[in-house]
Amino acid sequence: MDMVLGIDVGGTSIKVGLFTPEGKFLDERKITTTELVSEQAFAAVTGAITAFLAEHDAGPEDVIACGLDVPGPVADDGTLGIIANVELDPKGFVAAFKAAFPQASIAFVNDANAAALGEMWAGAAKGANSCVVIAVGTGVGAGIVANGRLVAGAFGAAGEAGHVTVNRDETRQCGCGRYGCLEQYASAQGIVRTYLEECERRCVKPVDVEHATDTLSVFRALADGDECAKYAVEVMCDYLGLVMSQISCIVDPELYLIGGGVAGAFDTFAPMLRERFDAYALKPSRAARIEVASLGNQAAMYGSAYEALRIRRESRTPSLE
Ligand SMILES: [Zn+2]
DSSP states (O other), X not given: OOEEEEEEEOSSEEEEEEEOTTOOEEEEEEEEOOOBTSHHHHHHHHHHHHHHHHTXXXXXXXXXXXXXXXXXXXXXXXXXXXXXXXXXXXXXXXXHHHHHSTTOEEEEEEHHHHHHHHHHHHSTTTTOSSEEEEEESSSEEEEEEETTEEOOOTTSOTTOGGGSBOOTTOOSBOTTSOBSXXXXXXXXXXXXXXXXXXXXHTTOOOOOOOSTTOHHHHHHHHHTTOHHHHHHHHHHHXXXXXXXXXXXXXXXXXXXXXXXXXXXXXXXXXXXXXXXXXXXXXXXXXXXXXXXXXXXXXXHHHHHHHHHHHHHHHXXXXXXX
8 A cells, every 4th residue: 555654854863654645643652752863863863763663554665655754954955954953864864764675765854844845745734836934943043935845945045934024123133144124023032022122111010921932822922911922923924924924925825824923812912913914915915815834733744745845746647748
């Protein structure tokens, strides 16, 4: 039976999703890894996946496509840029997979881009022809699908919505080395920071915040009528709505999906985000829907499986020239 793998590649573990070629999710397995740079490490991974397949009455030769999503840039031609926090030898990794799963086409996809593809394949964007999935979590990332195809960029940096400059007067540096990026205000960390700063400015005691990305406490405070929490969420929606309006000027998607950890509070901030987007967007683009992503942390797994499958299908299609 034909099987498709979608694999989240992380720093200390990988998460393997097993799918049918039609996009039906069958099962997933987390595999703890060492640094993915040696034959030994590769063999441990492919061996664990083979055992996982056996539980589903499948063998290595049943795998027809295998997508690997990574937390770093992947260019349009599939080449990887530098991936922070993950030790990975991509060439060795691919070679080991090709040897272990000889029938499989193999693809690397950036995780935010993979999430967008996953939502198009089997999630909330199913049936849409153009869609931008914005993951609002520790950082802010986006995956852009236009005319049914991923826009990864010549250098793998397409969809880096979190690093669109929204405040040229910012003096605090962003993780990317620049200043005033969207991520500094609209990420989980940004929301918490804005909240704490506003409390300090107004000389009011903030609610207990457990960690730097604890937006749950901020949204809870908002529900209790906390003015500083309201301000932090307004800032987040204002900058996010602004950047979405700018994305619309370039790619004009029919649908925006908000994913990532902060999407848990989507119902709370959606009306405000809608209002800000409409205020900034060019009139025709205001028809875009803004909804919540549906596949959660499985989205990238789905999307990387889909991309590997697409590559397989396209390479099989005979050329018309
Ligand atoms: Zn930045």
